[in-house]
Amino acid sequence: EAGVAQSPRYKIIEKRQSVAFWCNPISGHATLYWYQQILGQGPKLLIQFQNNGVVDDSQLPKDRFSAERLKGVDSTLKIQPAKLEDSAVYLCASSLELASNEQFFGPGTRLTVL
Amino acid sequence: SQQGEEDPQALSIQEGENATMNCSYKTSINNLQWYRQNSGRGLVHLILIRSNEREKHSGRLRVTLDTSKKSSSLLITASRAADTASYFCASYNQGGKLIFGQGTELSVKP
Numbered sequence: 001e002a003g004v005a006q007s008p009r010y011k012i013i014e015k016r017q018s019v020a021f022w023c024n025p026i027s028g029h030a031t032l033y034w035y036q037q038i039l040g041q042g043p044k045l046l047i048q049f050q051n052n053g054v055v056d057d058s059q060l061p062k063d064r065f066s067a068e069r070l071k072g073v074d075s076t077l078k079i080q081p082a083k084l085e086d087s088a089v090y091l092c093a094s095s096l097e098l099a100s101n102e103q104f105f106g107p108g109t110r111l112t113v114l
Numbered sequence: 115s116q117q118g119e120e121d122p123q124a125l126s127i128q129e130g131e132n133a134t135m136n137c138s139y140k141t142s143i144n145n146l147q148w149y150r151q152n153s154g155r156g157l158v159h160l161i162l163i164r165s166n167e168r169e170k171h172s173g174r175l176r177v178t179l180d181t182s183k184k185s186s187s188l189l190i191t192a193s194r195a196a197d198t199a200s201y202f203c204a205s206y207n208q209g210g211k212l213i214f215g216q217g218t219e220l221s222v223k224p
Binding site: 055098104 | 145147156157158159162202204209210211212213214215216217
């Protein structure tokens, strides 16, 4: 079974630039999550989708972050414009359903904002 | 805010020794999970313990849960160099979000 795929794996940009991350969840998983993990901390949930609808985006800085999952499968997370403090690893995860016991994580995208 | 807080933040042991990591959480839970993260395999689910369980085993892993103290511990027995990783506890909050602790960075020296 293929795992959660993410791209790119690494991205370096300058502040005020834009960046987009892509995630393909495990086939059949209805729930998709985006997490931000700052160095030395645990992952923090940014947004979660159930199929193509947003369940929770309370921790998403909506002035600069946006995410979509138009067809209920792949998802993109965008930052526009980026700030220095956005440097982090962005993890995508999926699960069969909401509040499922186990989430499956992708390898992450390491973003460096200079 | 973090639901769980791990202790210690960092742990260094020799291969063959046991490693114990602790986690404290704030609100009532249905279950508590432990995840491992290393550069090779990313973040991986290790084990889940339900609120009505006190202890659970999986291979060299032993997890305990004390709901009266809102704490859990993860014991790795006979550690190996490959166990070197960061370990996180996580639990769902009332809003259905999985909240992770800060993690314990384990280093196992051969």
